[in-house]
Amino acid sequence: MHNNTAISELIEAGKWISQQGWVPATGGNFSARTNTSFVVTASGFDKGQLGTHTFIELDHQGNRQAGAAKPSAETELHLSMYKLIPTANFVLHTHSVAATVLSRIIKGHSLNLQGYEMQKSLRGVTSHLDILSIPIFDNDQNIDRLSLLVSDHHLHTPIEHGVLIRGHGLYVVGRDIREVRRQLEGLEFLFSCELERLKFSGQQAEVTL
Numbered sequence: 001m002h003n004n005t006a007i008s009e010l011i012e013a014g015k016w017i018s019q020q021g022w023v024p025a026t027g028g029n030f031s032a033r034t035n036t037s038f039v040v041t042a043s044g045f046d047k048g049q050l051g052t053h054t055f056i057e058l059d060h061q062g063n064r065q066a067g068a069a070k071p072s073a074e075t076e077l078h079l080s081m082y083k084l085i086p087t088a089n090f091v092l093h094t095h096s097v098a099a100t101v102l103s104r105i106i107k108g109h110s111l112n113l114q115g116y117e118m119q120k121s122l123r124g125v126t127s128h129l130d131i132l133s134i135p136i137f138d139n140d141q142n143i144d145r146l147s148l149l150v151s152d153h154h155l156h157t158p159i160e161h162g163v164l165i166r167g168h169g170l171y172v173v174g175r176d177i178r179e180v181r182r183q184l185e186g187l188e189f190l191f192s193c194e195l196e197r198l199k200f201s202g203q204q205a206e207v208t209l
């Protein structure tokens with residue numbers, strides 16, 4: 001995939017994600033792994049109004065190659081995800097209400113979902129009876145430290161679809177733009193369902209999964 005293709009797909013995805021309300025107030029960031037490098041959104045732009053000038057190109061070591069703007073502070077976490085998951089070519093990071101709230105309600109280190117047909121929107125999941133487990137990491141302004149935690153976790157429990165950062169949001173990966181968008185939409189749907197279920201069940205104690 002060429003840089004220009006990746007950028008136009010991320011611009012398009014940004015409009016859709018913004019319309020869903022998952023990247024309020026310049027929150028979130030997106031990236032892609034291309035033939036030659038990585039492209040990542042610059043800091044401080046509305047993700048619904050991205051343009052070619054709002055992307056930065058990085059080499060495989062994460063050094064800036066092109067783009068005058070400032071890389072997002074969370075770039076390091078994107079690069080870690082690509083390193084850990086060789087099949088990932090896109091990473092979308094969102095700040096939705098459901099991901100933010102659910103990751104705070106759950107006190108454990110993972111969100112375990114079962115019983116939802118929509119789990120099948122995630123790669124490799126074939127039944128609502130499977131347990132879909134999304135790791136949760138405590139938020140940290142030190143992104144290097146957070147990246148290290150994610151990498152350590154991956155050694156014993158490989159990350160498949162993405163991770164939640166507590167009180168912050170979701171990082172989701174995909175092999176191509178269609179897969180990453182489908183997985184993002186699937187997960188956001190599941191988070192919203194789980195949040196509703198917990199509200200109705202009123203059993204917050206059970207969420208220490």
Ligand SMILES: [Zn+2]
Nearest residue numbers: 028074093169
């Ligand atoms: Zn963020």
